[in-house]
Amino acid sequence: MTPHEALQLFTKTLGNLEKWMDKAVESAKERSFDVEVLTHARLAPDQFAFVQQVQSACDQAKYAAAYLAGKPAPSHPDTEKTFDELRDRIRKCTDFVATVEEGDLAGAEERKVAPPWLGGRWLSGADYLVHMAIPNFFFHVTMAYAILRHNGVKLGKIEYIGSLPAREG
Amino acid sequence: MTPHEALQLFTKTLGNLEKWMDKAVESAKERSFDVEVLTHARLAPDQFAFVQQVQSACDQAKYAAAYLAGKPAPSHPDTEKTFDELRDRIRKCTDFVATVEEGDLAGAEERKVAPPWLGGRWLSGADYLVHMAIPNFFFHVTMAYAILRHNGVKLGKIEYIGSLPAREG
Numbered sequence: 001m002t003p004h005e006a007l008q009l010f011t012k013t014l015g016n017l018e019k020w021m022d023k024a025v026e027s028a029k030e031r032s033f034d035v036e037v038l039t040h041a042r043l044a045p046d047q048f049a050f051v052q053q054v055q056s057a058c059d060q061a062k063y064a065a066a067y068l069a070g071k072p073a074p075s076h077p078d079t080e081k082t083f084d085e086l087r088d089r090i091r092k093c094t095d096f097v098a099t100v101e102e103g104d105l106a107g108a109e110e111r112k113v114a115p116p117w118l119g120g121r122w123l124s125g126a127d128y129l130v131h132m133a134i135p136n137f138f139f140h141v142t143m144a145y146a147i148l149r150h151n152g153v154k155l156g157k158i159e160y161i162g163s164l165p166a167r168e169g
Numbered sequence: 170m171t172p173h174e175a176l177q178l179f180t181k182t183l184g185n186l187e188k189w190m191d192k193a194v195e196s197a198k199e200r201s202f203d204v205e206v207l208t209h210a211r212l213a214p215d216q217f218a219f220v221q222q223v224q225s226a227c228d229q230a231k232y233a234a235a236y237l238a239g240k241p242a243p244s245h246p247d248t249e250k251t252f253d254e255l256r257d258r259i260r261k262c263t264d265f266v267a268t269v270e271e272g273d274l275a276g277a278e279e280r281k282v283a284p285p286w287l288g289g290r291w292l293s294g295a296d297y298l299v300h301m302a303i304p305n306f307f308f309h310v311t312m313a314y315a316i317l318r319h320n321g322v323k324l325g326k327i328e329y330i331g332s333l334p335a336r337e338g
Contacts, residue, residue: 121335138307166290
């Protein structure tokens, strides 16, 4: 998987997440509750709520794009409170990721990635992708999915995986 | 990320999962309940329980190794009922994954991967890894983690990510 394919996978998966949110809206309508209740839902009292899981998934994609391309990451303050605002956040994120083209990622795997939380140490771009961005991105989208499932939204593996480029012959 | 790095990431993450299980054992002892209760825990009645999440994570790693190397996957029947049996399952899985060496993966990204559930269609090895093995593997390990967290086991992002090959200077 090239760094560009990883960014495309993040964008595809955030598109899947928007479809899970559509299902949550339908489910709330059917069961006569306000879908925004789910923004506060969490699986444990000391864990992130749905809103923060979506914000964190977006940030993993945004920072991966920025660090791997050596571009500054745009600031996306965590102010979202509603499903519609979360959709805007996803769109801002995927719009930024889309500005990173394959050519911007030449040498990305050898790039020094030194996020502030590494306290002066660094990871190669390749290691950042393998050990941090990919596991962490899928952590937060799966937690968002798990919170919806736990609250009775009907979702299955097909919605999680989304489209597959399967071929005939 | 090369196919070999992906397999190494799966093995590392299954090692992290074993540490989450250690924490679950400690937590059960502290709170005076039988840890095996957690094997049946699930986040929704129509979702996999902890045992099946671990089995599924193992299977994603096993099949990725087999399909990408063009080797037959060993049969690992889903008979586990206890934490110790799940540890054996993880070990059987990672032992098999370790038999796939970098050289076995030459041309893996161009290989035709045609699992039975694709009904005669196929994915390239590269697409199988990006669109199926990686998202699905992290889905099941994150669900296992989420089930433990939901049941009060103290785990944090450091335990999820595990060791990082960060460098100085």
